[in-house]
Amino acid sequence: MHASPWWTDRGALLRFVADLAAGELAALRHDQFLLPAGWTGSLSLQHDLGVDSLELLHLAGSLAEALQMHRSGIEDYLLARRTLDGWLDIATAALQHWDAELTFRTSGSSGEPKRCTHALAALEQEAASLAALFPRRRRLLLAVPSHHIYGFLFGVLLPRHLGLEADQVVSVRARLPSQLARHALPGDLVVGHPQFWQAATGSGARFPEDVTGVSSTAPCPDTVAEQAEAAGLASLVQIYGASETGGLGWRASHRDAYRLLPYLERVPGLDDEVLRRGPDGVVRALAPQDGLAWCGADRFTVGARRDAAVQVGGVNVFPERVRNVLLAHPLVEDAAVRLMRPDEGQRLKAFVVPRPGAGAAFAQELRAWADARLAPLERPKAITLGPQLPRGALGKPADWRLEYSHS
Numbered sequence: 001m002h003a004s005p006w007w008t009d010r011g012a013l014l015r016f017v018a019d020l021a022a023g024e025l026a027a028l029r030h031d032q033f034l035l036p037a038g039w040t041g042s043l044s045l046q047h048d049l050g051v052d053s054l055e056l057l058h059l060a061g062s063l064a065e066a067l068q069m070h071r072s073g074i075e076d077y078l079l080a081r082r083t084l085d086g087w088l089d090i091a092t093a094a095l096q097h098w099d100a101e102l103t104f105r106t107s108g109s110s111g112e113p114k115r116c117t118h119a120l121a122a123l124e125q126e127a128a129s130l131a132a133l134f135p136r137r138r139r140l141l142l143a144v145p146s147h148h149i150y151g152f153l154f155g156v157l158l159p160r161h162l163g164l165e166a167d168q169v170v171s172v173r174a175r176l177p178s179q180l181a182r183h184a185l186p187g188d189l190v191v192g193h194p195q196f197w198q199a200a201t202g203s204g205a206r207f208p209e210d211v212t213g214v215s216s217t218a219p220c221p222d223t224v225a226e227q228a229e230a231a232g233l234a235s236l237v238q239i240y241g242a243s244e245t246g247g248l249g250w251r252a253s254h255r256d257a258y259r260l261l262p263y264l265e266r267v268p269g270l271d272d273e274v275l276r277r278g279p280d281g282v283v284r285a286l287a288p289q290d291g292l293a294w295c296g297a298d299r300f301t302v303g304a305r306r307d308a309a310v311q312v313g314g315v316n317v318f319p320e321r322v323r324n325v326l327l328a329h330p331l332v333e334d335a336a337v338r339l340m341r342p343d344e345g346q347r348l349k350a351f352v353v354p355r356p357g358a359g360a361a362f363a364q365e366l367r368a369w370a371d372a373r374l375a376p377l378e379r380p381k382a383i384t385l386g387p388q389l390p391r392g393a394l395g396k397p398a399d400w401r402l403e404y405s406h407s
Contacts, residue, residue, distance in 0.1 A: 011166040012166070013092065014084060015146050016147055018039045019145035020066060021063070021084075022034055022036040024062050025055065028058060032392070035173055035174050038174075041083065042083060042084070045083065060079055063078065064078065065103050066103050067091055067095060068098055068101050068102065069091070074097075075094065102117070102123070104148060119278070122278055123149075123152070124279070126261065127158050127161050130154070130158055130250075133237060134162065134214075136187065137162050138185065139164070139189070140169045140189050141170050141180075141188055142173070143171075143191060143192040143193070144191055144394055145173070149243050149246065150191075150217055151191070178202070181201075181206060182205060184208055186210040187210055190212070191213075192213065192215060193215060193217040193394050193395035194215055194217070194218050194219065196395060197213060197224050197228055198227070201228040205231065207232040207233050207234075208232075209234070212234050212235050213235070214239060215236055216238065217394040218394075218396055219302070220238050220254065225253070235252050235253065237252050238250065238258075245286045245287070248288060249264075257301050258302065263276060271292055272291070274288065290303055312346065312377045317377055319337040319338055319348060322348060322350070323335050323337040331354055331365075332352055334388075336351045337350045338399070340382070344382075345382075347380070347381035347382075348378070348380045348381060349381060349382040349400075349402065350383045350384070351386060353386060384402065386400075
């Protein structure tokens with residue numbers, strides 16, 4: 001592990017800032033293909049990216065929030081600098097004053113994104129524990145953005161604990177996942193998510209020996225894990241956790257139960273909490289987002305996600321129940337249900353992937369199906385049809401706009 005703070009590696013800080021800026025711009029512009037490929041410190045936010053004044057305010061606010069720059073009082077200087085190098089200089093000055101915490105946002109896959117603040121010491125503790133799982137790695141190939149907690153842990157902190165230098169951390173986000181096997185080398189650690197691994201291992205190409213994969217952000221289907229195994233991946237390590245809790249457990253095979261990270265322990269007689277002993281010795285309780293079935297003191301399997309009710313007209317409504325009703329329709333391949341954004345309304349909306357054979361009247365038929373099986377406040381006010389569910393940079397479910405909805 002390096003003795004110096006993570007942000008003294010200017011390349012790592014550039015990757016963090018560039019990923020954050022690209023991610024925020026992609027969301028603002030509804031452009032999921034906007035990636036920071038080839039971005040250097042000399043890149044101009046205004047001239048190269050076309051950032052306008054409102055976008056600049058948003059980007060500066062997001063970076064200041066992530067790095068807790070308000071503690072230094074110099075976050076306003078971001079508005080006076082218009083290159084990534086200028087922002088790196090301001091960020092470095094702010095982090096010299098305070099770097100004890102970082103704030104990450106959830107993906108918003110189950111609702112509005114939430115802010116999750118973590119102590120840097122706790123993140124370093126997790127990275128040190130993860131490093132023990134991946135000995136003798138020669139490179140780290142990163143297929144996830146580094147401004148989310150998963151990408152920060154694996155793409156920024158973990159390389160330092162593995163003794164990797166800056167040129168041994170390579171972003172593959174701008175490459176086709178199907179080309180991964182061609183570019184991978186023995187000793188590589190590849191950090192991805194289930195959707196990435198499905199594409200990376202489904203081309204029929206075989207990986208070189210001693211290439212290890214990591215998957216997180218969403219449950220990895222057993223079929224994808226088996227596909228990775230057949231493609232010659234040494235192992236596909238699955239990490240279970242969330243932005244709110246950090247990593248909780250890991251498993252080297254989809255056939256195994258998850259094992260708690262070493263600083264965590266089960267609460268005897270209480271299945272819905274685990275205790276974390278921080279690097280300062282303080283113990284606090286963490287609440288997993290899913291039901292856990294315990295197989296001993298430190299092993300568990302993951303059950304169903306705890307249903308989260310949303311308020312519609314003052315009544316608790318469960319989007320997962322509504323989704324299950326839509327999935328029961330014989331011509332529905334997949335579906336997502338969530339609460340509308342405030343500017344869209346105060347009801348549920350649904351995104352539906354039809355199966356082959358769904359005709360021009362499918363939307364009306366689905367509406368009648370839902371109306372017959374759901375209470376009035378449960379019925380999606382808008383139904384959007386598309387070939388696949390919207391997903392973000394981490395492969396997690398994403399929000400969608402309603403321009404092409406069937407209300």
